[in-house]
Amino acid sequence: MTATTPSLPTQYDPTTTEAKWQRFWEEQGVFQAHPEQGGEPYSMVIPPPNVTGSLHMGHALGQTIMDILVRYNRMKGFNTLWVPGTDHASIAVSTILDRQLKAEGKTRQEVGRETYLNRAWQWKEESGGWIVNQLRRLGVSVDWSRERFTMDEGLSNAVLEAFVQLYDAGLIYRGEYMVNWCPQSQSAVSDLEVENKEVNGHLWHFRYPLSEGNGSVEVATTRPETMLGDTAVAVNPNDERYQHLIGKTLTLPIMGREIPVVGDELVDPSFGTGCVKVTPAHDPNDFEMGKRHDLPFITILNKDGTLNENAGEFQGQDRFVARKNVVQRLEADGCLVKVEDYHHTVPYSDRGKVPVEPLLSTQWFVKIRPLADKALESLDQHHSPNFVPDRWTKVYRDWLVKLEDWCISRQLWWGHQIPAWYAVSETGGQITDNTPFIVAHSEAEALEKAKSQFGESVKLIQDPDVLDTWFSSGLWPFSTMGWPQQTPDLETYYPTTVLVTGFDIIFFWVARMTMMGGYFTDQMPFQTVYIHGLVRDENNKKMSKSANNGIDPLLLIEKYGTDALRYTLIREVAGAGQDIRLEYNRQTDESASVEASRNFANKLWNAARFVMMNLDGKSPQVLGSPLAQERDTLELCDRWILSRFYQVVTQTRQDFDQYGLGEAAKGLYDFIWGDFCDWYIELVKQRLRQQGTQSRHIAQQTLAHVLDGILKLLHPFMPHITEEIWHTLTQKTDECLALQPYPALPDSETEPGAFPINQDLEKQFELLIGTIRTIRNLRAEAGVKPKTKAPVILQSENPDERDILQKGESYLQDLGKVDTLTIVPALTEELKTTMAGVIGTVQLIIPLAGLVDVETLRAKLDKDLSKIDAEVKSLSSRLANPNFVNKAPAPIVQGAKDALSESMHQAEILRDRLKRL
Known part of the structure; x- marks a missing residue:
């Protein structure tokens, strides 16, 4: 090796290398998109993580998949854009701020909206960029110059425009309806923000007496406190047991008011007693029955989960405290029939982590059917978007079919305030359900409209609620491109090419985007939806905070490097949508699978060092391509490795184009470690020692050509180490591996001597x-x-x-x-x-x-076999003992079985070796 020969350090240091190239890519604007450059576009928007979030394995997997796809298509020559950004996360940020205020002995109402929002923006500036910095550590090749936030000026204007357009089209309305209420955050939450949990509870049976004469009916409920708001008992009109009671009245225990018995076909005669209590203000089914039978709607809950004045003696009590007290009172009054253990589903607020309450409330809603039907039409007539894997198409379609009107208002302050202004008198006034309102883009526009309707003295108060976070997220694919303006980005990169997401937010986000995109742009916002699976732990359980089995990706990045973690995650992906299992030792923060990927990186590093030490300081371009040589001048192993290389090129591109990222990663691993490092390099070592020969020169050409191609093939998966090696190999300072063409089969017209693939x-x-x-x-x-x-x-x-x-x-x-x-x-x-x-x-x-010495060898094998046979006999005896098999812990028994199997296998090998001697 001469003094001028470019070389790599003896040891690969991922920390230094990764930081170096992440800084270089960003400072040089390597990943900035230019719509004016033309070419076929390839675009994606990052699923915006919550600004309150921190990196978890789900992020690591999703971002790695996206980055691999983007890097690959950028190298294929597409005009590529990947837009980054974060979501303002109304409920999550509000929870943080409310907790801070509580620690100070204050409430948001006491500090006022302006001060509260100033604190929110201050928190966002100081802490909100944490997850963005973490995403940078993953090496994502996004265009950071286009970073967006769902409450920045451009996206806020898009939200205003979308709301006004939907309202003007009659698709947004304000009305009283049953919503999911979270007492913790004191806000309505959508069905999508509700997590149904299986719980062990009770089913209480109560007796409601007839108002006249003797007799009673028996009802059952899992929420006894709601009986205080009952306004009827319902039976099936075809149920012969109760037909004679329809039209009569019952006396509601505790409250003493008379309530009717109504006949409604919604009631299942075979369930329970066939009689159901009807609480129209606190149950969705009861709400519909209440409307059908013109029943009173009595709300008994305050927004904080305590009972209000309609609950009589239980006013002011927490709902769960009142539950116990109501049961005690009914038992004392002789109305409690029995209590059963009952396993059932309870809806919990995903953010508040408390059971939600169905609550009658005045909210803002989107009429969902016109939007959902348009998305369904696109799916059924144009198969757009295309789901990978295809099984999620039916799930998505079924969800669109069953969607009901979308409650978009939230009783929070952080978020997009609803652009509706209520017309009140000069002295102000209380906003009621009947207060007239004006929807407009701004207060000035609203005031102008209001004056023309209500006179010059009108005063406006803006609706205090904010929009559901998913409203702005639903606009994300086109609002980030500049909509409602027709910008060059929107014209060039929309619709986006692919959306990469977990299956758990198909309904939260994917459906919202297709409905909004279909309505506002008349196009689906993406051509393909790639659904990836979950990351599971060493026990094959889903990683989650609640299960306390998650792994901080940054721990593994610090220990093994970003490239090693990325490669591990992708290698474990057996197919699109499949879950992956990550081996991890929680005592030592070690991962065997990530360590294996680090070893792969080291293998590549050392192979590259060897190659460059034997190129006499020349780059692949200076050495020339081995494909330009006459076929017969290449040795057998040269033609073999070139054929294998181009087979891998073909297969890798095919895997990529079919979203087989895991298969592509495994194929590259086998080729690089096996064919190139373990075989070809070893096969040419002797030729490299033959100074001045054509054989040596061709070996150098082939080594350089294949290594250069390997770095390009592997770059989307392991971008940092490949960029470092490539720059040293090619000696290019003004170019970047990330922008090099992805390997392809040689063109027979431009390279007539090319003869790459030879399967025989x-x-x-x-x-x-x-x-x-x-x-x-x-x-x-x-x-x-x-x-x-x-x-x-x-x-x-x-x-x-x-x-x-x-x-x-x-x-x-x-x-x-x-x-x-x-x-x-x-x-x-x-x-x-x-x-x-x-x-x-x-x-x-x-x-x-x-x-x-054959006899010495035979004696050694005999001795080893005798030892193994003794171990087999001991383990067999142990497993034949019922006391051990039935009483020992299952892992111990399984361990003995595994040991016996291994010992028997070893004995078989030894007998075979003795036989062959």
Whole structure:
């Protein structure tokens, strides 16, 4: 190696290298998109993580998949844009701020809206960029110059425009309806923000007496406190047991008011007693029955989950305290029939982590059917968007079919304040359900409209609620491109190419975007939806904060490097939508699977160091392409590695285009570690020592050509280490690997001498590799010393096999440490004291006479076998003991079974070796 030869450090340091290239890419604007440059676009928007969030394994997986796709298509020559950004996360930020205020002994109402929002923006500036900095650590190739936030000026204007357009079209309305109420955040939450949990509870049976005469009906409920708001009892009109009661009245226990018995076909006669209590203000089904039978709607809950004045003596009590007290009172009054244990589903607020309450409330709603039907039309008529894997198409479609009107108002202050202004008198006034309002883009526009309707003295008060976060997120694919203006970005990059997301937000986000995109742009916002699976722990359980089994990706990045973590996650992806399992030791913060990827990075690093040490300081461009050589000047192994390389190029591109990222990663691993590092480099070492020969020059060309291609193939998966090696290999300071063309098959017109793929040659070469492996294994089994060369006899009746063995004779002798190599169609004499094996139809024989002390070897094998047999006998006896099998912990029993299986396998190997001796 000369003084001018470019070289890599002895050890690969991922921390320094990754920081270096992340800084370089961003400072040089490598990933900035330019709509004016033309070319076929490839665009994505990052699913905006909550500004309150921190990186978790789900992020790491999703961002890695997206980055791999974007880097690959950028290298394919597409005009690529990947837009980053974060979501303002109304409920999450509000929870943080309310907690801070509570610690100070204050409430948001006391500090006022302006001060509260100033604190929110201050928090966002100080802490809200944490997850963005973490995402940078993953090396994502987004266009940071286009970073967006769902409450920045441009996106806020888009939200205003969308709301006004929907309202003017009659698709947004304000009305009283049953909503999911979260007492913790004191806000309505959508069905999508509700998590149904299986709980062990109780089913209370109560007796409601008839108002006249004797008799009663029995009802059952899991929420006894709601009986205070009952306004009827319902039975099925076809239920002969209760037909005579329809139209009569009952006396509601505790409250003493008379309530009717109504007939409604919604009631299932076979469930329970066939009688159901009806609480129209606190149950969605009861709400519909209440409307059908013109029943009173009595709300008994305050917004904080306590009972109000309609609850009588229980006013002011928390709902769960009141539950116990109501039951005690009913028992004392003789109305409690029985209490049953009951396993049922309870809806919890995803953010508030408390059971939600169905509550009658005046809110803002979107009429969902026109939007959902348009999305369904696109799916059914145009198969847009296309789901990968396809099984999610039905899930998405079924969800669109069953969607009901969307409650978009939230009783919070952080977020997009609803652009509706209520007309009140000069002295102000209380906003009621009937207060007239004006929807406009701004207060000035609203005031102008209001004056024309209500006179010059009108005063306006803006609706205090904010919009559901998913409203602004639903606009994300086109609002980030500049909509409602027709910007160059919107014209060039919309609709986006692919959306990468977990299946758990198909309903939260994907459906919202398709409905909003379909309505406002008349196009689906993305062509393809790639659904990835979950990350599971070493016990195959879903990683989650609640289960306390998550792994902080930054811990693994600090220990093993970003590239190692990225590669691990992708290698574990068996197919689109499949969950992945990540092995992890929580005591040591070690991961065997990530360590294996780090070892792969080190293998590549060391191979690259070796190659560059043998190129005489020349770059691949200076050396020239081996494909330009005459075919016959390339040796067998050169033609083999080039064929293998271009086979991998073809397969990798095919895997990418079919979203088989895990398959592509595995294929590259096998080729780089096996074919290139373990075989080709070893095969050409002797040629590299032959100074001044054409054979050496061609070996250099081939090494450089294939290494350059490997770095390009691997770059989307492991961008940092490949960028570092590539710059050293090519000696280019003004270019970037991230912008190089992705490898493809040579063009026969521009490279007429190219002869890359030869499947017959690859198949033949596998025979040589298999033969070398077998020779090595037999040498090891016989105890032949590593530096001792051994005679080898290869026998095959197949002339084609003998031909390829003869062509590869030098490889067999070099890598197999073979003294004399004999290749024959048949054995002419019986050989004794040999080690023999078979590869394909080739019999491989190593005569041991003079190489090893056969009797000493036989004695050693006998001794080892006796020891293993004793272990098999001991384990078999242990497992035959019922006391051990039935009483020992299951992991101990399974461990004994595994040990027995392994011991029996080892004994079989030893007997085979003795037999072959």
